[in-house]
Structures are given as structure tokens and as C-alpha cells.
Amino acid sequence: MKRTRNIMVAVAMAATLSLAACGSDDGAGDGGSSEGKIGVILPDTKSSVRWESADRPALEAAFEDADVEYTIQNAEGDAEKMATIADGMIADGVTVLAIVNLDSDSGAAIQEKAAAQGVKTIDYDRLTLGGSADYYVSFDxxxxxxxxxxxxxxxxxxxxxxxxxxxxxxxxxxxxxxxxxxxxxxxxxxxxxxxxxxxxxxxxxxxxxxxxxxxxxxxxxxxxxxxxxxxxxxxxxxxxxxxxxxxxxxxxxxxxxxxxxxxxxxxxxxxxxxxKSAKLEAGALADTAIALVKGEDAETTGTTEDATGDRDVPSVLLTPESIxxxxxxxxxxxxxxxxxxxxxxxxxxxxxxxxxx
Missing domain, CATH: 3.40.50.2300 (Response regulator)
Incomplete structure (x- = not known):
């Protein structure tokens, strides 16, 4: 695993794309213009309060600052629910899908289905072993x-x-x-x-x-x-x-x-x-997702080995802080x-x- 231990990732990126955003009852952006839509599935509310108290608002702020269409939902610890949410997001037209997998097998199945529909995928916070994510965004x-x-x-x-x-x-x-x-x-x-x-x-x-x-x-x-x-x-x-x-x-x-x-x-x-600053991690995810929406390669800090999938995943790895x-x-x-x-x-x-x- 290659790592860069000191990195600053911008939280906001300007966008000049041209499709009006549409709303959702569960965290969809309602402003901006975009040639695509970003979907994010958070894992639960039980393992840590961070997902709803820190990550969701940080992601919302980053996507809104970048003026892109997005939807964020939470699987509530249920792998089947996460798969259903992913199916719905894909059917609703997301072009980039980021997940925090509940386990690698179910995460890999979601990514395989997304890829078959031409949807780019990002592993957020957790690497999906044996998956097919285009990028991995996390802390080291x-x-x-x-x-x-x-x-x-x-x-x-x-x-x-x-x-x-x-x-x-x-x-x-x-x-x-x-x-x-x-x-x-x-x-x-x-x-x-x-x-x-x-x-x-x-x-x-x-x-x-x-x-x-x-x-x-x-x-x-x-x-x-x-x-x-x-x-x-x-x-x-x-x-x-x-x-x-x-x-x-x-x-x-x-x-x-x-x-x-x-x-x-x-x-x-x-x-x-x-x-692990949610603002920093959300900013890194936003930058990566927005690059994919625009058909560009995202900036990375190295790669992360997925031994199960026998591949190196392009990665943005941030530096945590001891408190x-x-x-x-x-x-x-x-x-x-x-x-x-x-x-x-x-x-x-x-x-x-x-x-x-």
C-alpha cells in the first residue's frame, strides 16, 4: 500500500455544468447544474454517530458548494437495504455511486451491477475487497x-x-x-x-x-x-x-x-x-466524484492493494490525528x-x- 501522509484536499470545486438538479426526500441536492448525479450510501447509524452527525452534513456542504446534483441515503446496517438503495439510485440516473460497504461481498455485488450500467463507483472510508471501485477515498x-x-x-x-x-x-x-x-x-x-x-x-x-x-x-x-x-x-x-x-x-x-x-x-x-476530519474526507470524495461526473481522472495520493481482487485501487488517503x-x-x-x-x-x-x- 502506497501512502502519502500529508495531504490537503480542497472541499469545494466550482462546476459549470448544465442540468438542473432534482430533489429527494433523503438528502438530494436541490441546486446547481450537472451532467450527472452523485449517489452516496452511508452504512448505518448504530456503529458510529459520525455517519449522520459528521459525514452527511460535510458531504452535503461539499456537493452544494460544488453545485452538483446528489442524493445521500443510509442503509441502516442492512446489506439488502443497501443493495435496494443502490438499485434505486442507478435507476434514478446516478452516474457516480459512492458506498461505505457493510461487507465486501455485498459491496462488490453493488459495484458489479453499477459497472454493468456504466456507473462509476467509489469506495468511501472502507475498501471493498474483491470489488471493482474506480477509486478509494479514506484516511490511512x-x-x-x-x-x-x-x-x-x-x-x-x-x-x-x-x-x-x-x-x-x-x-x-x-x-x-x-x-x-x-x-x-x-x-x-x-x-x-x-x-x-x-x-x-x-x-x-x-x-x-x-x-x-x-x-x-x-x-x-x-x-x-x-x-x-x-x-x-x-x-x-x-x-x-x-x-x-x-x-x-x-x-x-x-x-x-x-x-x-x-x-x-x-x-x-x-x-x-x-x-478523522469529515470535512476533509467529504471534500476528497466530492473532488473525486465530481471529476468522474465530468469524465476526468481524479487526483490521487497513491494506490491501495486489494489482495482479494488482485489489484491496486487508485486512492486518496488522508492523514488522521491523535487526540x-x-x-x-x-x-x-x-x-x-x-x-x-x-x-x-x-x-x-x-x-x-x-x-x-
Missing amino acids: NTVVGELQGEGLAQCLGDTPANVIYLNGSPTDNNATLFSAGAHSKLDPIAAYTQVGEQAVPDWDNEQAVTIFEQLYTQAGGDVQGVYAANDGLAGSVISILEKNGQAGQVPVTGQDATVEGLQNILAGTQCMTVY TKDNVKSVVDDGGVKAEDVCTGDFAALCEAAGIS
Whole structure:
């Protein structure tokens, strides 16, 4: 996998194309002119709040700034529903289709059908293994895992520690990359001992509570650190640590820089998270999709290996940022979350101490 680790991608691109946009009840652009239409299918609302709270508004802003016709829908964690949405978008005339797959098999089937209809496809955030996407737009997900591993190591220090790994969905290639990146940083540290590891189906936070409690019990409660693949899973872990009087004593990682994750960091119950700017990622997707609508090649930063499909996918890979208590403010300043959402109730004083207002 080739990567460029420092990249700035413009969020807006002017367009002078000539077809009036039409509306939709689920996120269609109602202005602008275009020779084509862009469809985006988000995966769910359960695995992470980011898809609706961050990605959707960022994508809408990017497409509207670029003056292109678009529609954005959410599959709500249902692969069959995603396939139905894709069929509808293709029938409705989208010329570019971007998906966040729920699993590679169903994602590949959607892309195959789209290609047969002459529709260009983009993998957004998650690579579809064995798929046929023309482009892949995401953050460098191995680096995300590396930041998580480094963050946990910084919180644990050099003292001996038993570590549990709570990975994301086994059907999500990103989860595999996150875990691999974290292991690459933590495994070489002789002071750390892995005492449990398990993936959480569909990134389900409720299942994560049960899974982590079982791992914690199997380890006899002798746990000093937890790798949790995102903020939702981290919240599940913290709930069990609280139940056992260890919240704030056991460092826990996260990802997505959600309101809950940032609040947990400010409260000291979560060690760190990883910020992936939705504005930046949405801008990269918009630029890529708009280039395809115009019949042009998109600008990329390299390629990503799809070993299942035996091909290298042209890619735009962005650089994620590690967030700890010291720089929570940077997420607010960047517009990733609103201060008023984070700084509620007891968190107001913690925000003030962190320079957030």
C-alpha cells in the first residue's frame, strides 16, 4: 500500500455544468447544474454517530458548494437495504455511486451491477475487497491503528500491563487495518501481555458490552489497558470498567473523536481517540466524484492493494490525528464537534480547563 501522509484536499470545486438538479426526500441536492448525479450510501447509524452527525452534513456542504446534483441515503446496517438503495439510485440516473460497504461481498455485488450500467463507483472510508471501485477515498487506516497503539503505549508507560483488544467488525476491512496497526506498535513492547482479543460483529456497542465483560472476567479483572477500535466500543468498555470500579484507572483507546469520546477523554476515563476530519474526507470524495461526473481522472495520493481482487485501487488517503486531553480543543476548532455539545453539565468546567469555550 502506497501512502502519502500529508495531504490537503480542497472541499469545494466550482462546476459549470448544465442540468438542473432534482430533489429527494433523503438528502438530494436541490441546486446547481450537472451532467450527472452523485449517489452516496452511508452504512448505518448504530456503529458510529459520525455517519449522520459528521459525514452527511460535510458531504452535503461539499456537493452544494460544488453545485452538483446528489442524493445521500443510509442503509441502516442492512446489506439488502443497501443493495435496494443502490438499485434505486442507478435507476434514478446516478452516474457516480459512492458506498461505505457493510461487507465486501455485498459491496462488490453493488459495484458489479453499477459497472454493468456504466456507473462509476467509489469506495468511501472502507475498501471493498474483491470489488471493482474506480477509486478509494479514506484516511490511512493502518496509520489510524498505529496512532491508537502509540496512544495506548504513552498512557501505559513502561510498566508491565495486561492488554485486551476489542476490535471492530470482522466484515470491515478497516477494522483489520486498525488492529494490525495497533499490534505493530504494541506487540514489540515486552512489558505488555495480550490477555484477550475479540472482534465485535457490526461494531455493535451493545454486543461489545457483553464481549468485553466476558474478556475482562476471563482475565480475572487483571487488565491494565484496553485497545478499543472506536469511541462507541470504548464507551462499552468504560461501562464495564465503571461497574468494576476501574474507570479512569485503565487506559482505553478510541476513534472518531465523537462527543462522547471527547467527553470521556476530558473526564479521564478514555486515554485517546483518533480524529478523522469529515470535512476533509467529504471534500476528497466530492473532488473525486465530481471529476468522474465530468469524465476526468481524479487526483490521487497513491494506490491501495486489494489482495482479494488482485489489484491496486487508485486512492486518496488522508492523514488522521491523535487526540488526547491536551488537544481536544483542536477538534472543536476544526469544526469536528460543537463546543456546546461537548461542554454540557459537568463537562463545562473540564472544557474551560482545556481552553474550550
